[in-house]
Amino acid sequence: MGRYVVFDCDVGIDDAWGLMMLIKAEEAYKRRPDLANSPKKFEIIGITCVQGNTDVDHAVINTLRVLDAVNRNDLPVYKGCSSPILQRHWENPEIFHGKDGFGDVQHEKQVNLDLVRAEHAVNAMYDFVCKYPKMVDFILVGPLTNFAMCINMYGSKFVDNIGNIFIMGGNYQGQGNVTKSAEFNFMMDPEAAHIVLNSINTPLTLLPWETCIDEHFDISLDWRLNVLGSVQSPFIELLNVVERSVFIPKGIEGWLASDAVLVAAYLFPHLTVKVRRLYHAAVELTGNHTRGQMVIDHLKQEKDNAHIIMEVNSEQYKQIIAWTAGLEGVDMECELGKDKSNMGKYVVYDCDVGTDDAWGLMMLIKAEEAYKRRVDLANSPSRFEIIGITCVQGNTEVDYAVINTLRVLDAANRNDIPVYKGCSNLVKPRAWENPKYFAGKDGFGDVKHEKPVDLNLVQPMHAVNAMYDFVCKHPKEVDFLLVGPLTNFAMCISMYGSKFLDNVGQIFIMGGNYRGKGNTTKSAEFNFMMDPEAAHIVLANVKTPLTILPWEACDDGAARVTLDWRLNVLGSVQTPFIDLLNRVERALLIPKGTKRWLVCDALAVAAYLFPHLVVNETQLHHATIELAGIHTRGQMVIDHLHQEKKNANIITVVNIDNYQKIIAWTGGVRGVHMECELGKSQ
Known part of the structure; x- marks a missing residue:
């Protein structure tokens, strides 16, 4: 009744x-x-x-x-x-x-x-x-x-x-x-x-x-x-x-x-x-x-x-x-019959847009549009609306991250999504410097673009204040996908405390490492190393376990998706987004002699959207960050002794074959349909 x-x-x-x-x-x-x-x-x-x-x-x-x-x-x-x-x-x-x-x-x-x-x-x-x-x-x-x-x-x-x-x-x-x-x-x-x-x-x-x-x-x-x-x-x-x-x-x-x-x-x-x-x-x-x-x-x-x-x-x-x-x-x-819960939830995508962030954002946009278009998904609790993209320093400085975000949105014909500029510096001044800009100084391969972006599209509110404003408007209904350094989110916790944290929805993070394997230093993953204090603040303050996709889970099966497949299969799709990413990724990856194609942020988004297809194994642990080590600063440390309260669902094994299908769907490869899998859970 x-x-x-x-x-x-x-x-x-x-x-x-x-x-x-x-x-x-x-x-x-x-x-x-x-x-x-x-x-x-x-x-x-x-x-x-x-x-x-x-x-x-x-x-x-x-x-x-x-x-x-x-x-x-x-x-x-x-x-x-x-x-x-x-x-x-x-x-x-x-x-x-x-x-x-x-x-x-x-x-x-x-x-x-x-x-x-x-x-x-x-x-x-x-x-x-x-x-x-x-x-x-x-x-x-x-x-x-x-x-x-x-x-x-x-x-x-x-x-x-x-x-x-x-x-x-x-x-x-x-x-x-x-x-x-x-x-x-x-x-x-x-x-x-x-x-x-x-x-x-x-x-x-x-x-x-x-x-x-x-x-x-x-x-x-x-x-x-x-x-x-x-x-x-x-x-x-x-x-x-x-x-x-x-x-x-x-x-x-x-x-x-x-x-x-x-x-x-x-x-x-x-x-x-x-x-x-x-x-x-x-x-x-x-x-x-x-x-x-x-x-x-x-x-x-x-x-x-x-x-x-x-x-x-x-x-x-x-x-x-x-x-x-x-x-x-x-x-x-x-x-009739629709309500705020039918809307499902709202999503904030916090990023330092380089190429992997761009693929993650495109995947998120494609899923959002599918939820809006398909009548059978109208009442799905997983349905969502992207209410903001918040930019942070990381792959590049925050101004370039904003510009790259606007380029992606323009290519996807989604300039309606609000973009917010966030923190240009990390929580604590960094004595360590990233020895190389993997994605180029501008985060997008330093290639030339014919069309300038419209910076008037950037919202005047700071990203940190926007995050807080979102959860005040939609308490417990806003999920955060954090695929860059955690500076913006940590600053929001520091500024607003429980008024913010008590009202957030799910938190998904691409970052950290759970086996001590680094990709920027010997023992630290890039996003966490770019602001260890921010990662510490987030992990030390969350009230319920968040979800983390660590570096090792991305790296373990990465060889199975090749750069050749990326450039010659995905790259053959004729869309403005693929044209943009073709130019950027060719400029970045071919000169380095890269053989495999790994976009960790897109894998994190796939785990959020299609957990039943992507996530093969998770482990619930207490995770913290080493802040003082000479060799281990920035490393995520797992409490294997189970002495502290668990705060993180750590994705340890992913299904790369299913992920490859999802990224093919994201790119628009003909004959690949993933919309029927939206709305399903683990």
Whole structure:
């Protein structure tokens, strides 16, 4: 069945739009066979009414009017609390929606109050979760009195068995809409909001007032009345009468239905929610000026309890509300069933772009585009979006790394991917110098290029700050592929600490060595040797084991992929990317007499994308970095005695034959298809 939904409301205009949207989505799930098994499919099992926009009796009447207009009198309606938890000494100076919450207009048709269930809304909420434990989602778009009373009456028997909680209410920047510093729903019962935020076990989702009045939310009342209002349906006719009576006399030009925005965030999170951050939220109960204000713990001293939606996509929401109204030509049903988890995750590619980074980046791009293109992969948890490429010193200085990245993106026709310039120096000044520039001083063979890159495409934010910003926007959903020295990532840990590390997703590293075999010094691998302190910081601070592809795993089977195959098979593909890499790799590898072709960074990306094909063996160990040795500085040291907490899944054996197929697919060799293997795991 998927989910069950309770819509808790104080039905005024915005509640009505939210309820209509919810009903339309429920009916689409029932009607469409392709959505029959969607985990997001839901059934509305109750509409619970509460005091707020109007008294609870009028909220019930308005709910029944909406249900009658949409021919859904089958939905159970429950009358809830008529007063806040504590007697209210403050009174709302303006009854915005009219005394009856629906503009005080006259209606020809009377509602049938016999449809209201006898059970109190609070008891109904408890009964729902007892009947369907952990399967009932609550969409709370009025004061939180009913929900808080259920917590007070039933405690953990209720709280432990609820599903998701979505709330429209509160404020996170101190901007009020009913007092100087408080939002309406929270101010109508501050104690209720306090009880809810203080009692939940897992973070709820909250749409605050400031997000709804963002300057980008520019939907006009004219569009509402003359475009949406032109739709011929009983619901639109009802809301036309109500909204004209409420808005036109006030001279209002913009149109906002906050509760409908929350429902859109519940139904279409991948379209609606642009920025969401995890915080601890509390409610001020005693302030003379701030009672009812929601307060955010910016110091991160208390346990997070709320995913706060800080930015929404107003254009997408406008499409969703047009679909809700039944505007001709607007179809959003194909987007139902998707969510942020359907998006899978986000990826940051941190690199010092030389040729192996370039191949890894191209592989990542090709996989991302396959996930977007293939309908059968739409709901894969491995689906991802590349949200940033962060550049660091390593194969070359950071400015050249940026230029090389831009060349690859231009060749792949992906200049839309944001590029960030990162650290130009390592954590600790380096007494040791790399005796040779294997990839040339510019990291790309020092060849001449006819076309200059557009440096205006580089983002102004520093790569380190961008990394932190990404995890704040998408906590625990951002994977980091680190294929250069670890300076950027280590600096982010040093600057932001647990605020950063507690919110990262998976970490994949190409670097280090686990058998003491070096490729830059006798005992150190290049990426770790280029900034040993950075590698130490990362390994010493990670909370859960990261994945490392060390040098030896790359080197062991490298002879099986030849430079001849690279240049004459892959090199025969006619694409701008292959043309670019042909010139660079010929300039680099042929003069050196190289026989084998090894691109370690691409192998690390292949292990991330196709672990079931590439990774034959891993070992879980504690790994650290030697910082003081005369001969061993930069070496990764494995705790074979198993005395310390394990922090690294080390890939020790890879399948080079499968990797060769993957790199052939990356290059576009005809007849090689790997897309059917995406989304599979070890």
